[in-house]
Amino acid sequence: MAKPTDSSTSSTETLNQLTQGEYKYGFSSDIDADQAPKGLSEEIVRLISKKKNEPQFMLEWRLKAYRHWLTMKEPAWQNVHFSKIDYQDIIYYSAPKPKKLLASMDEVDPEVKKTFEKLGIPLEEQKILAGVAVDAVLDSVSVATTYKKALADVGIIFCSFSEAVQNHPELIKKYLGSVVPYSDNFFAALNSAVFSDGSFCWIPKGVRCPMELSTYFRINAANTGQFERTLIVAEDSAYVSYLEGCTAPMRDTNQLHAAVVELVALDNAQIKYSTIQNWYPGDKDGKGGIFNFVTKRGKCKGANSKISWTQVETGSAITWKYPSCILQGDGSVGEFYSVALANNYQQADTGTKMIHIGKNTKSTIVSKGISAGHGQNTYRGLVKIMKGASGARNYSQCDSLLMGDTCGAHTFPYLEVNNTSSQVEHEATTSKIGEDQLFYCRQRGLSTEDAVGMIVNGFCKEVFQELPIEFAVEAHKLLSLSLEGSVG
């Protein structure tokens, strides 16, 4: 096993020692073990690729990413604070082990059960999420199979990333890294080198995906990995609505989550990508909690294509992500609707980038940040209008809601306009949940908690409207739940 890292040496030094010297720990003979030793090296990258039986091009791509990552520094410009991550203290490969199933709901943690009930998740789904054995009809595998068949009937490919590498290498080769290159940023490079699995979705020309890809996902959400990779490609005139995540609270022993999501929309295609993120945020004193450092980007490659991001971020100790759109095709449209909550000691630095390249491209940004407790919420956005983007238009609206006086809201809108025929609008507001509003609601008979829930959900309405309906209802409850006890 790897020897414990000397805390007095910086992680870069440690890294250099490990990567430049010959690998001493000889785990390669141990290749059948279902878990690699801690730490990252070229050997580990090779091991991951080999374990997954990947074609040569994938291994090469991973290695290029790894070598590039070695030259990069962990970014420090973001408005969040966290203790240094020791990248040699992470296990980068472990074979998926079937989870031990619980015999009944009685064995589930009562806290978790309480949350499920408050969120109104149907009992059968609760069982699946909590890892309780379910009857054959609702078994997640059979449900998944049914969905898969319905999708296959219209020619949609929807499978795990690993399966796609095996069965559709030509598509992976064509699109992997085409939106987020491995060299894009520190965490994207890390993900590219070591990603374990994820999802792949390809919608053929002219096909409208017959279902929200949410239902499927919710059932499978319990298996998300630490370094996920998602690739969605919508061919000409195709449409897909995809929902990632789940309102149910997610705990994970991995602290660092560095996912990459790439979307490609060709001529007249539309991709709607919705996220509900409720990873463990840490306790009331800010201990524990997930670091959610994600790179999400969509490319509107074709003319009149459209990519729409909607996110509700209530979990994680630190959320750091900027779902972005590259508006390359003429007349393409990018949208970003976001609700980010920072309660207790949570920190969120999130926003979007809209890069207008094509003519008459349009983008809309609606961001709602809620801060409570000691939470710090930052909106950071870039609207860039390139020289050739005649007639481009952007509308941005960033609203912040503060609860109490120990939290903070920060807004960093960046504008770069290189074309005089374009039009850019930005609006921003900051408001406080006032004693006035609370008293007004309580004078009508509502409890403080119901009043807070109502005011906050009202504040987020424009974003919730963009969510698939069943998730809008859950997001509503989730938000109230995440704010319980934060006022009064």
Add this chain to the structure above:
Amino acid sequence: MLEIKNLQASVGDKPILKGINLTVKPGEVHAIMGPNGSGKSTLSHVLTGREGYTVTGGSATYNGKDLFAMKPEDRAREGVFLAFQYPVEIPGVTNKYFLKAAYNAIRKHRGEPEISAGDFLKLIKKKAELVEVDPAFLNRSINAGFSGGEKKKNEILQMAVLEPKLGLLDETDSGLDIDALKIVSKGINAMRGPERAFVLVTHYQRLLDYVVPDVVHVLSGGRIVKTGGKELALELEKQGYGWLEQKVAA
């Protein structure tokens, strides 16, 4: 119904109410008049439990219960309604949704089941007619972008839906043109009944032409300095508050 005895209250260190005595029986309409700064609004805020006001002495009993021992929402659920002088805006929350939540909170408090969406819709449509507001009102965000008159009408609509036992109306007439005043008064009059009492806090006697009170009190310097019938309001209109204040000082 409401029995206030020697009530004293302050805002911060500043005493505002200096010994109020007031008894309101079911079916009665009381008007509390007085110059600016006499403590009229403080009285309605203290009775409904707004933060920032400290009761420093005396008591208020509502239907036999100690009002000050109850949380603001419990006072509301027990049937105490305050029509705000400055109704608050809550963007993104429709009137309809808000009212339904409030209505059900009150029902739950009484141990009754929640009302169905269909029944509630019928109820609020009927009430909207009663207070002559456009039903489109119900789908708008609470008071957001409402004119002053619309906000006051909305308060009366809420009162009509929630059917309180005791309605406290804080300067409901201020900022209303004559047409709006007539509509608001009509709404209040339609709700008058043997089981329900009102306390109208007002600066001007104008409202009292339309909602005729049983008793008129004059509040000055944190005390009720005069109590009389409806003709007292007319006298005040003619003579102003000055003569009463002088009398107290003397």
